[in-house]
């Protein structure tokens with residue numbers, strides 16, 4: 001991969017011939033501004049060199065310089081961690097915190113969107129973490145936990161979100177939820193109490209999110225999406241004061257919200273005294289460059305960052321979080337308490353352990369490689385079996401959109417596909433109006449031969465609809 005999650009390092013911005021100095025400076029800056037807090041473990045030189053397409057020697061030398069400057073220390077067991085240094089600039093709040101198969105029904109294949117490779121769930125690492133938690137949890141920890149989430153998990157999440165997504169968050173601002181869905185229900189209820197009774201949604205936009213928000217609110221306001229993401233001009237024409245967007249990887253179209261639109265969206269929220277819900281659902285997976293930093297960092301008071309482990313571990317865990325702006329935090333935490341006293345504590349402690357030991361990030365690196373290979377294979381198979389059907393969106397996430405010939409009805413195509421054993425979603429499912437026909441294809445769970453088989457069959461189905 002050309003780029004790293006870690007500090008969103010983008011090697012393309014490194015001057016030719018001065019890559020080591022560039023890397024050293026990036027790491028120094030991360031330590032100075034607090035994104036890399038004391039005790040944070042740097043990626044191994046091998047992993048970082050691989051992600052940045054640099055030689056390992058370059059990374060080793062950069063780490064060595066930082067060591068000489070006293071900014072990092074090398075541990076006895078190997079590994080390099082950030083030393084006990086006072087940040088040179090005002091630290092971000094996060095810096096002040098310690099770190100704590102193709103599923104076949106019969107011979108059918110489900111390539112509808114949204115799932116990671118669940119067969120890769122890190123069962124051994126999970127069991128190890130769970131055993132450790134069971135043997136070390138205090139009696140007190142087996143009682144009622146903080147409804148907002150156990151402190152160890154919120155601390156570990158604050159560090160991870162700062163490092164990997166540029167999110168500015170005190171653990172105290174993080175509310176552990178039942179996935180993105182749980183975060184949206186809480187938010188919708190709290191916004192409603194404040195007189196914000198409608199929410200703008202991307203059109204097309206995630207059907208699942210839309211249904212949850214529609215359940216809790218009085219109405220939804222569709223706002224069109226183009227190649228730069230959500231149209232902020234169109235949003236500004238509405239009278240709503242809340243909007244949900246997927247800036248890093250728009251669902252379903254796969255575009256990225258442009259820098260101008262990001263700024264415009266924050267300016268809109270300031271003018272309208274509004275709230276932007278940033279659904280960062282699959283931002284961990286960017287295959288062509290380093291992921292774009294989360295929007296929350298631009299305006300922590302206007303943007304509510306929500307995400308979950310559904311795309312990294314498994315939807316079955318029902319674990320997500322939101323980073324609440326100060327003016328909403330107390331009400332959101334109270335709503336979390338009043339709903340069900342919070343998420344199960346033992347599972348939260350297990351997740352904290354996976355984050356603290358680096359096991360979650362290791363798992364993510366393995367998954368990212370696998371998902372990228374599957375996406376590449378899907379792109380190739382689509383070019384072969386669905387010739388002339390364009391693929392939309394950036395190389396990221398767990399799904400892609402294939403545009404169909406304009407005269408086709410995507411619902412008819414998916415109905416026919418279903419009869420022939422291929423489960424796939426029509427693009428129109430995610431839009432308010434029918435729009436252009438397309439298919440939203442999930443490649444995450446399937447070994448490459450299964451994916452190829454599904455796409456070969458889909459190609460025949462589409463050709464049959466066309467002729």
Ligand SMILES: Cc1ncc(COP(=O)(O)O)c(C=O)c1O
Pocket residue numbers: 113114178179180181182206208209246251279281307308309310315319320
């Ligand atoms: C756009 C979008 N947001 C969020 C989610 C995740 O929802 P949850 O975290 O509730 O499992 C999904 C799942 O498919 C999604 O497609």
